[in-house]
Amino acid sequence: MDPARAKLLRQLPAVDEVLRHPQVQAALSGLSRPFAAEVVRQVIASARGEILAAPAEGLPAEFDVAAFLKAVAAELEAARRPSLTRVVNGTGIIIHTNLGRSPLAAAAQEAVLEAARSYSNLEYDLKRGARGSRQAHLEELLTELTKAEAALVVNNNAAAVMLALSSLAAGKEVIISRGQLVEIGGSFRMPEIMAASGAILREVGTTNKTYLKDYERAITGDTALLLKVHPSNFRIVGFTREVSLTDLVSLGRRYGLFVMEDLGSGCFVDLSRFGLEKEPTVQDAVATGCDVVTFSGDKLLGGPQAGIILGRREALERLRQNPQLRALRPDKLTLAGLEASLRLYLDESRALAELPTLAMVTRPLAEVERHARRLARLIHKTFGGRLKAQVKESVARVGGGALAQEPLPSRALALSLPPLAPHQLEARLRQASPPIITRVEHDTLLLDVRTLLPHDQPALLAGLKMVVESLDSE
Numbered sequence: 256m257d258p259a260r261a262k263l264l265r266q267l268p269a270v271d272e273v274l275r276h277p278q279v280q281a282a283l284s285g286l287s288r289p290f291a292a293e294v295v296r297q298v299i300a301s302a303r304g305e306i307l308a309a310p311a312e313g314l315p316a317e318f319d320v321a322a323f324l325k326a327v328a329a330e331l332e333a334a335r336r337p338s339l340t341r342v343v344n345g346t347g348i349i350i351h352t353n354l355g356r357s358p359l360a361a362a363a364q365e366a367v368l369e370a371a372r373s374y375s376n377l378e379y380d381l382k383r384g385a386r387g388s389r390q391a392h393l394e395e396l397l398t399e400l401t402k403a404e405a406a407l408v409v410n411n412n413a414a415a416v417m418l419a420l421s422s423l424a425a426g427k428e429v430i431i432s433r434g435q436l437v438e439i440g441g442s443f444r445m446p447e448i449m450a451a452s453g454a455i456l457r458e459v460g461t462t463n464k465t466y467l468k469d470y471e472r473a474i475t476g477d478t479a480l481l482l483k484v485h486p487s488n489f490r491i492v493g494f495t496r497e498v499s500l501t502d503l504v505s506l507g508r509r510y511g512l513f514v515m516e517d518l519g520s521g522c523f524v525d526l527s528r529f530g531l532e533k534e535p536t537v538q539d540a541v542a543t544g545c546d547v548v549t550f551s552g553d554k555l556l557g558g559p560q561a562g563i564i565l566g567r568r569e570a571l572e573r574l575r576q577n578p579q580l581r582a583l584r585p586d587k588l589t590l591a592g593l594e595a596s597l598r599l600y601l602d603e604s605r606a607l608a609e610l611p612t613l614a615m616v617t618r619p620l621a622e623v624e625r626h627a628r629r630l631a632r633l634i635h636k637t638f639g640g641r642l643k644a645q646v647k648e649s650v651a652r653v654g655g656g657a658l659a660q661e662p663l664p665s666r667a668l669a670l671s672l673p674p675l676a677p678h679q680l681e682a683r684l685r686q687a688s689p690p691i692i693t694r695v696e697h698d699t700l701l702l703d704v705r706t707l708l709p710h711d712q713p714a715l716l717a718g719l720k721m722v723v724e725s726l727d728s729e
């Protein structure tokens with residue numbers, strides 16, 4: 256080994272020495288000594304790796320102790336931070352699966368906190384003083400809101416679909432239109448869910464057109480269920496035809512088959528009066544007499560992650576008897592958050608105002624525009640022109656299932672911080688604390704204002720400040 260490299264390796268400090276250094280001591284609080292020692296060992300190992308890998312002419316004369324200590328402090332700091340962290344959603348995608356979908360309403364946040372910190376009557380019937388059912392808390396509310404005969408809640412909509420298929424059609428055939436054999440978000444592929452449930456897939460029709468007679472011709476003695484799936488984030492346009500749920504329900508009745516619809520997003524409110532495309536609501540689906548309707552709790556409904564199953568009593572009884580339900584049951588925090596979110600729907604105007612997802616979807620453009628202008632002024636005032644923010648037209652999206660691609664006119668702040676290029680600024684904002692998630696479009700960095708929550712402003716300014724200051728100190 257060349258002497259310069261050997262010298263640098265000898266200058267690498269020992270773990271104990273590093274841990275005793277005052278600059279490192281300050282970063283140790285909250286971490287056990289063995290844990291901190293492991294972090295330090297890793298930083299030393301990576302410094303050693305760099306020395307060994309560097310070309311001879313690129314080696315420094317002396318080991319840079321100051322930079323090394325800074326790296327140790329940064330790693331310790333990072334180790335103290337939780338991995339799951341709040342972010343500021345500037346993407347304009349309201350139901351963003353990667354960013355946790357729906358933020359909870361204040362009432363739901365309080366309910367979750369209360370259920371978390373105390374004992375509850377989760378499975379205790381207070382009237383009888385005996386064991387009760389965790390499903391009881393929501394069943395009455397859900398049937399009241401939707402007029403369904405029965406209701407059941409599981410962990411998520413994928414679990415709901417799986418439980419329903421396995422309870423009603425394991426070992427039997429399920430007929431579905433080829434145009435609805437969709438993949439949603441990469442991990443939910445209808446054919447695979449179907450296989451996992453033990454049901455046998457019978458696809459009918461063509462990609463763009465399916466008629467009632469296609470379903471009818473496919474019915475055999477092995478058929479158990481007719482399934483309709485909301486294509487969610489996928490759309491076939493032009494020369495298309497799908498069978499209505501009403502027609503499927505009457506076909507199912509004639510042949511004594513179960514009929515089920517996976518609505519995906521599932522909305523209780525007709526959003527067409529806010530200029531969105533007309534979509535059947537959950538109540539519409541239930542009103543067809545469909546045996547099972549499933550949808551997510553955290554998409555347009557605006558609650559916590561959950562799978563909601565509504566439908567006819569006999570069908571849901573089969574689901575209740577399935578031992579798989581035990582493995583898919585929701586926890587108390589989910590039930591608390593979901594009940595509080597659903598209660599808001601007892602007064603639709605409260606649901607629209609207080610559920611953040613619905614509030615963001617229905618916020619008038621003029622209000623988004625005012626918010627954008629106010630923020631641009633605030634950024635100008637705070638950073639004195641160092642960070643530029645210009646209000647630009649933008650298109651936000653509902654995201655996550657039904658209406659996913661529905662364009663929502665919006666406003667974004669075009670941010671620029673010379674000399675950073677837009678994608679460099681995007682990366683820095685993503686690594687700020689809290690991270691700010693933006694998008695680069697036509698070489699412009701855009702922060703959509705429609706997806707900012709009322710309490711995001713201080714966090715947004717703190718994140719921006721961190722990026723500006725770190726750039727200025729480089």
Ligand SMILES: *Cc1c(COP(=O)(O)O)cnc(C)c1O
Binds near residue numbers: 413
């Ligand atoms: C989103 C979606 C699912 C999956 O729901 P999760 O709650 O994410 O499990 C299933 N089906 C459809 C049609 C969807 O849109």
